[in-house]
Amino acid sequence: MALMRTLVAAGLKRGKGSFADIFLLMALTAAALTFTVSMYADLNAREEVALAEIGAGDVYAVDMATNLTDEVAAEVEALSEVSEARLNGALSVPVRFYDVGGEAVDKNPTSGTALVAWGDALGFRLFSDDGTRLVVGAFEPGPDEVYVPASLKVAPGVQVGDELEVLVGDEARRFTIAGFFEDPQLGTPFLEMKRYVVAQGAYDEVGSLVDAAVAQGGEPADVLSSSSKMSAYRMAEINVRLSDEARAAGTTSTDLARLIADEVAWANTATGMFAADTLAGYAMMVVVIGGAVLGVFALLLFVIALVICTHAIATSIEEDYADYGTLKALGLSNRSLRGMLGVEYVGVSLLGLAAGLGLGWALVPPVLPFFAQFTGVLATNAAPPAATLLLLAALLALVAAVVVCKTHKLSRISPLVAFRGGAADVTFRSRAARPLGGSHLGLGLAVRAIVSAKRRYVGLAGCALVMCAFIVLVFGIGGALGGPNAAKKAFGMWTSDVSATLVSPDASFDEVERAIEEVSPIEKSWKESFAMVSFGGESHSSRA
DSSP states (O other): OHHHHHHHHHHHHHTHHHHHHHHHHHHHHHHHHHHHHHHHHHHHHHHHHHHHHTTOOSEEEEEETTTSOHHHHHHHHTSTTEEEEEEEEEEEOOEEEEOTTSOBSOSSOOSEEEEEETTTSOOOEEBOTTSSSBOSSOOOOOTTEEEEEGGGGTTTOOOTTOEEEEEETTEEEEEEEEEEEEOTTTOSTTSSEEEEEEOHHHHHHHHHHHHHHHHHHOOOSSTTSGGGGGSOEEEEEEEEEEOHHHHHTTOOHHHHHHHHHHHOGGGGGOSEEEEHHHHHHHHTHHHHHHHHHHHHHHHHHHHHHHHHHHHHHHHHHHHTHHHHHHHHHTTOOHHHHHHHHHHHHHHHHHHHHHHHHHHHHHHHHHHHHHHHHHHSOOOOOSSOOHHHHHHHHHHHHHHHHHHHHHGGGGGGOOHHHHHTTSTTTOOOOOOOOSOOOGGGHHHHHHHHHHHHTHHHHHHHHHHHHHHHHHHHHHHHHHHHTSSTTHHHHHTTOOOOSOOOOOOSTTOOHHHHHHHHHTTSOOSOOOOOOEEEEEETTEEEEEEO
């Protein structure tokens, strides 16, 4: 045992450069994988828990109040697979945002809004002022205050103290943004509809304005008509929950949406109906994309570590051929030699993976509040998930397998040949035409080494390029997702200085453009058409 410790210590000292590289790459690999898997698992777990906490349904639907009535809710609730169909009112109102200086924040507001009353809608929870935790026992907003989803921090980019203006006909009502709330249903910036929460009294006040405007100008024919985007009207939201029996039988939220579409006539013309799994998919879009990118590059880092590992083992056997032959002549077995190299390389890899595990685990908690802006939920991190430990164990096993495979060459070392200098087994040939000598000795040796082992150095050059690409990509993603309107910029969403919606079939976009050009030249313009279709009971939108 003492001899083995001495040999391992000597090997680590002799190849400290290669071992340092392997340790660093393994640490980076483990950190990236731990961060990615933990973030993905924590956010998905929080999404599921948050939906249960607020009393959300397995199916969510929204429609005009004249279509989605108490009778429709009763019909849905009568289905044997349904335990509850909760209905609450909402107001569809055009909104604008202004900063504390009175300047407009977003010139391209979302086309779908749902103003709801605190206590009547779902049981939402507020973020703390610093956004790092959820407030316990949150209070109803003041009469002139509004709670908005956390996604508004990135799109359009508002803060506490900014103002939300509700437009109802010729009337305008302003609310001060008093806080951000966790909305696992509609809280992601990748859903067109946004939900805003006001006090019950303020909701009733705006509702009276909406009723007066509808009485004067009429209600839109449907939510998808062009006039609906510029007018205010009453809506209704419904959350439908699966019964315990149906859930135990394996019925999913998607199955429930399809069942409602088959059994309830209203569902065939519903404005929007979504299974909880679909809404979770929207919320986790950034997490899935980011996790895929980080996961792929983490595995590339691991491949680079394996390349360095195999290169170092092969080089060690070639350069220390005589030493290994002498040890074998002194009675050290092939198994002992292989064990020595295994302890060195697998041990260093294990230490690197352990260090990366700790680093990745430490990085997750401070980053989770950042992702709340994209997912709508704030997750917590108690410990690395079991999947992370299993994945790192599999990588370590792969390293051990590579070491075992490469150290098979030790069995071909002959003590007799080693004593002769190894000439019969190991040769060094250089194709470099340049002779060695003088002040150019260092460069000449480098050229001879590269030419003699072209494949190894080409592989290392490729590994260096991959590492550079990884670093650029990580910092590029981090920079792209930071700051106001980050979601729009990062994912190529269009923004404009002026948005116009035609509310009359007699108008045309050419007339609108001529009117705008009288004030300012148009640098670029585009036109959109919107369609909503239903597949399997769920609503899907399309833009062209």
